[in-house]
Amino acid sequence: MSALTTTRPSPGLLFRLGLMRPDLVIRSAVAHLVLIVGALFVLLPFVWMLLTSIRKPEAVFTAGFNPIPDEFHGVENYGHALSQSPLLQFMGNGVIVCAAILALQLIFSLPAAYALAKLSFRARPLIFALVLMGLTVPEQVTALPIYMGLASIDMLDTYFALMLPFSLSVFAIFLFRQFFKSFPDEIIQAARLDGFTEFEILIRIMVPSALPAIAAFAVFSITSHWNDLYWPLVVTTSPEHATPPLGMMIFRDQETGSNYGALMAGATIITAPLVIAFLIAQRQFVRGITMTGVK
Amino acid sequence: MASLSIDRVTKTFGHQTVLKDVSLDVRDGEFLTLVGASGCGKSTILRVIAGLEPQDTGSILIDGGRVDHLRPKQRNVAMVFQSYALYPHMSVADNIAMPLVMQRLRLAERLPLVGRLSPRRGRVMAGVKGEVEAVARQLQIDQLLARRPAQLSGGQRQRVALGRAMVRHPQVFLMDEPLSNLDAKLRVHMRAELTELHRRLGSTFIYVTHDQVEAMTMSDRVALMDEGRIIQLGTPNELYHDPLDLRVARFIGSPGVNVLPGLVLASGAVEVCGVKLPVEVEAKEGSIVDVGLRPETLSLDAHHPGCPRLAARLQSVENLGAEVFLRFIIEAGPAEPVILRASLESYERGRHHGSLDGVVQVSVDTQRATVFDAEGRRIARRPVEASVVRLSVPAE
Numbered sequence: 001m002s003a004l005t006t007t008r009p010s011p012g013l014l015f016r017l018g019l020m021r022p023d024l025v026i027r028s029a030v031a032h033l034v035l036i037v038g039a040l041f042v043l044l045p046f047v048w049m050l051l052t053s054i055r056k057p058e059a060v061f062t063a064g065f066n067p068i069p070d071e072f073h074g075v076e077n078y079g080h081a082l083s084q085s086p087l088l089q090f091m092g093n094g095v096i097v098c099a100a101i102l103a104l105q106l107i108f109s110l111p112a113a114y115a116l117a118k119l120s121f122r123a124r125p126l127i128f129a130l131v132l133m134g135l136t137v138p139e140q141v142t143a144l145p146i147y148m149g150l151a152s153i154d155m156l157d158t159y160f161a162l163m164l165p166f167s168l169s170v171f172a173i174f175l176f177r178q179f180f181k182s183f184p185d186e187i188i189q190a191a192r193l194d195g196f197t198e199f200e201i202l203i204r205i206m207v208p209s210a211l212p213a214i215a216a217f218a219v220f221s222i223t224s225h226w227n228d229l230y231w232p233l234v235v236t237t238s239p240e241h242a243t244p245p246l247g248m249m250i251f252r253d254q255e256t257g258s259n260y261g262a263l264m265a266g267a268t269i270i271t272a273p274l275v276i277a278f279l280i281a282q283r284q285f286v287r288g289i290t291m292t293g294v295k
Numbered sequence: 296m297a298s299l300s301i302d303r304v305t306k307t308f309g310h311q312t313v314l315k316d317v318s319l320d321v322r323d324g325e326f327l328t329l330v331g332a333s334g335c336g337k338s339t340i341l342r343v344i345a346g347l348e349p350q351d352t353g354s355i356l357i358d359g360g361r362v363d364h365l366r367p368k369q370r371n372v373a374m375v376f377q378s379y380a381l382y383p384h385m386s387v388a389d390n391i392a393m394p395l396v397m398q399r400l401r402l403a404e405r406l407p408l409v410g411r412l413s414p415r416r417g418r419v420m421a422g423v424k425g426e427v428e429a430v431a432r433q434l435q436i437d438q439l440l441a442r443r444p445a446q447l448s449g450g451q452r453q454r455v456a457l458g459r460a461m462v463r464h465p466q467v468f469l470m471d472e473p474l475s476n477l478d479a480k481l482r483v484h485m486r487a488e489l490t491e492l493h494r495r496l497g498s499t500f501i502y503v504t505h506d507q508v509e510a511m512t513m514s515d516r517v518a519l520m521d522e523g524r525i526i527q528l529g530t531p532n533e534l535y536h537d538p539l540d541l542r543v544a545r546f547i548g549s550p551g552v553n554v555l556p557g558l559v560l561a562s563g564a565v566e567v568c569g570v571k572l573p574v575e576v577e578a579k580e581g582s583i584v585d586v587g588l589r590p591e592t593l594s595l596d597a598h599h600p601g602c603p604r605l606a607a608r609l610q611s612v613e614n615l616g617a618e619v620f621l622r623f624i625i626e627a628g629p630a631e632p633v634i635l636r637a638s639l640e641s642y643e644r645g646r647h648h649g650s651l652d653g654v655v656q657v658s659v660d661t662q663r664a665t666v667f668d669a670e671g672r673r674i675a676r677r678p679v680e681a682s683v684v685r686l687s688v689p690a691e
Contacts, residue, residue: 184378184380186376186377186378186380187380187381187382187383189342189345189347189367189374189376189380190374190376190380190381190382190459191382191393192347192366192367192368193345193347193367193368193372193373193374193394194368194393194394194397194459195368195394195397195398196393196397197402200405203407204382205382205384208384209383209384
């Protein structure tokens with residue numbers, strides 16, 4: 001029997017010898033073509049943003065589709081963007097707001113998700129139903145009441161106002177609840193026997209196992225709140241608390257007028273941290289996936 | 296070390312009653328096995344003892360004292376789970392150390408950063424480290440202390456789970472099918488090792504399995520469960536040779552017991568497949584019974600005078616080397632075959648003489664036959680009469 005298995009070539013060997021079936025080659029080629037076209041659609045605006053950010057103002061609207069600028073005007077554009085607007089302050093605001101929102105979301109949603117997934121109590125079905133219903137409520141519906149509430153306690157145009165509506169995320173509760181649900185009960189029971197408190201089970205066992213899910217959620221949360229224009233526009237009026245997109249808007253209106261080169265340079269600067277953060281988180285995803293070996 | 300009592304425990308999940316008024320006394324230092332098919336409630340008993348599932352009624356007593364109000368960690372019991380339930384992101388050393396860390400450090404000292412400020416912490420952790428290493432050496436996993444569970448084989452994870460249970464010196468060990476995820480060879484090996492561990496520690500073990508071989512080979516006593524009740528509690532020998540219920544007879548033993556339908560005659564003998572078996576049961580004439588015959592109560596050697604014989608045809612042969620299992624279809628009997636255990640010599644002799652071809656006379660050792668009524672309860676037998684010849688040892 002062992003002789004039989006050793007003489008049979010493995011599929012990997014066939015693949016290496018280039019003996020892949022022709023229909024599979026075609027299918028793979030078509031798939032790659034579709035992916036390449038999709039990637040171009042997504043990436044081209046960014047490429048255009050980068051190219052515009054190093055062009056002379058006159059060259060921005062020249063006719064023709066010349067991808068490579070004749071003259072490098074990047075230093076002036078980036079210098080202008082950084083000097084004429086408090087861009088770093090906007091980004092600082094963005095970091096403060098996004099970090100605080102993410103921290104609050106995790107602090108509230110992880111215990112809630114653990115309770116909904118692994119503890120049994122009477123109101124659990126009702127509370128979970130409320131969470132699901134919360135998922136269906138759009139942000140804009142609650143905007144006005146929250147705005148009026150903030151106005152009545154005189155908290156408009158503060159960091160607090162920027163964070164408040166997002167500090168409790170039903171999406172996070174739902175996501176982590178689904179993740180915790182698949183965690184083996186026996187490990188939790190073993191922890192109870194070992195003397196863990198419920199809170200320690202959450203912090204020392206559930207959270208480390210949920211790192212991939214937390215990283216994924218962090219990407220969602222940070223991108224959406226870094227890029228959010230709607231809510232900052234509603235509650236913020238001064239540049240001191242403006243987040244990057246709102247800052248860009250103020251910057252465009254007041255300072256640059258139609259200096260698109262500088263505007264694109266500013267856009268590039270505020271997009272960069274997100275891209276970098278995402279690359280770091282992506283590495284964490286992979287590590288998280290290879291680390292799981294619960295069985 | 297402790298004795299443990301389960302006193303009239305009932306447990307219901309939704310509409311399903313999983314434990315029906317179960318009582319059980321486990322002696323100090325005993326290895327007691329709960330065995331039964333899946334869904335019979337045996338694992339639920341362990342969880343109730345551990346305090347992981349509260350019972351509906353009844354109590355659990357450890358060393359005579361009620362523990363119903365105590366949390367799992369306060370009951371001083373350790374559990375080994377079927378899936379091992381190791382903490383996936385912790386090293387082997389941390390996994391084993393956890394029960395001690397949780398016991399000996401106060402809540403504030405266990406906090407991630409603040410805990411390090413306590414001057415006591417370092418001393419406690421050093422003591423824990425020493426004990427973890429000692430346990431790991433006992434289980435021969437001291438080379439693996441830095442690894443994570445995912446990097447271990449099934450057998451190694453099993454040992455880590457045992458280590459985590461041993462390190463706190465619990466009063467009672469609870470084991471929930473700890474060997475069922477291991478491959479067959481390792482399971483046999485770990486069986487012996489667990490028995491040895493029990494002997495060395497001298498602690499009370501309550502062991503749950505669906506595998507009757509594990510129950511028979513490891514236990515001091517076995518409790519056989521079915522549908523939320525303990526049907527019979529006894530030594531492995533008692534369960535095998537003296538089953539009080541047909542379910543026990545069927546569950547224990549491999550290959551299983553042969554069950555033949557019978558009719559009680561006026562004399563107390565039972566007619567099976569047209570043959571009169573002198574079993575002398577205390578049952579009404581004309582009642583229908585089941586007769587249990589272990590494979591070793593049937594024999595090829597037919598030269599015992601007066602022993603009842605069943606005419607049968609050989610269906611198949613299973614040769615295990617030292618012994619041979621032969622399947623026969625009884626001529627006047629049911630369609631499914633009966634299994635006969637023969638020594639290799641006896642089988643070879645029969646084959647040599649050609650006496651296995653055609654109709655074979657299978658002798659029955661009625662001394663060791665067990666008789667059950669229509670509800671599956673064992674029927675007592677009258678004192679043995681001198682005229683019945685004992686045929687259990689075939690003459691060579």
